[in-house]
Structure formats: structure tokens, C-alpha cells
Amino acid sequence: MAVVRWRPMRDIAGFQEEVNRLFDEFFGRVPAEGRTAPTIWAPPVDIIEKQDALVVKAELPGMSKDDLKINIEDNVLTIRGEKKQEKEEEGAQYHLAERVYGVFQRSFTLPASIDPGKVKASYKDGVLVIEIPKKEEAKPKEIPIEVK
Structure with a gap:
């Protein structure tokens, strides 16, 4: 053996x-x-809580603001869009194709303390930033202490 x-x-x-x-x-x-x-894809997202707002940042390189839709309904934030595939060059042969294209949708449940009527969104350098302010009563208030 x-x-x-x-x-x-x-x-x-x-x-x-x-x-x-x-x-x-x-x-x-x-x-x-x-x-x-x-392909099935979803852009990476960060959600940051600040003292007066929630900030949502989504990486969406290669897209224009016209390809994106943002909606808040019943305290659910939904970001949807479509990353369109570039036209292939005739006669070109891909040796590697890792970039992703297609439709995506991300939804996030938001706390009741936000004010959906004052949302602001901006898109720069492939990053979508959504700032969702908190309601006035939800913001922490400092209470002065009296000395007697």
C-alpha cells in the first residue's frame, strides 16, 4: 500500500x-x-444620529440625482433608483466585469421623533446625504439648576 x-x-x-x-x-x-x-445589489448606507437630526449617507457612484427617488411614508424612509449599464463597445471583450447595475431599493424604519416635513437631501461625488431633523420636543433640553 x-x-x-x-x-x-x-x-x-x-x-x-x-x-x-x-x-x-x-x-x-x-x-x-x-x-x-x-444582478441584485444594494448600495452601502450609514445612518448617523446627531443631537438634532438623523443623517443617512448612501454610496451611489456613477448615478445622477435624476436616477434616484426618496420617500418617507409612515416613518419609513425608502431610497430607490437605477444604475444604468454603460453601452458595451462593439468588438470589445470583457476579461473581468465586477461593477453592478440595475434597480435597487432600500427601506429603513425611522424613530417617531423625526420631523418628515423638514427633510433635506443632497447628492455630491457619488454620495447621497439625507438629513432628517428631529421634532423640537425630541431634542434634548438643558435644564438650569438654581442655587438657593
Whole structure:
């Protein structure tokens, strides 16, 4: 009987490649053969609470403000849009295509302390910033202490 040397790291690397392939297939990445596949994507978002407002920042590079819609209904903020795919050059062959395109929608439940009537939004350098002020009664108030 021949002695076969076991190399666990090679087995782990093969397993990792298989898991990566399954994830790419499931989440709609472009397969290695270069064929396009349907994509599902959601832009990364930060939600920051300040003393007087909630600030939502979403990374949306390559989009224009006309591609975006923002809505607040029943204290739910919804950001939706479409990142349009660039026209492919005729005769060009992609060796790698990782950028994502398509329609997205993100929704976030907001606290009751916000004032949806005073929302401001701006879009600069691929970052959407939505500032949602808090209601006056929700802002912390400093109470002076009297010395007697």
C-alpha cells in the first residue's frame, strides 16, 4: 500500500474556491467565462444620529440625482433608483466585469421623533446625504439648576 501525503491547506483552498463560486452564482456575479448574469445589489448606507437630526449617507457612484427617488411614508424612509449599464463597445471583450447595475431599493424604519416635513437631501461625488431633523420636543433640553 502506498503512503499518500495529506495536504490540508490544499483541501481548504479548494473548498474556499467552491464556496466563492457558489456565492458568486447566488448573488449574481459575472461568471469567470465572462457571460453576464442578472444582478441584485444594494448600495452601502450609514445612518448617523446627531443631537438634532438623523443623517443617512448612501454610496451611489456613477448615478445622477435624476436616477434616484426618496420617500418617507409612515416613518419609513425608502431610497430607490437605477444604475444604468454603460453601452458595451462593439468588438470589445470583457476579461473581468465586477461593477453592478440595475434597480435597487432600500427601506429603513425611522424613530417617531423625526420631523418628515423638514427633510433635506443632497447628492455630491457619488454620495447621497439625507438629513432628517428631529421634532423640537425630541431634542434634548438643558435644564438650569438654581442655587438657593
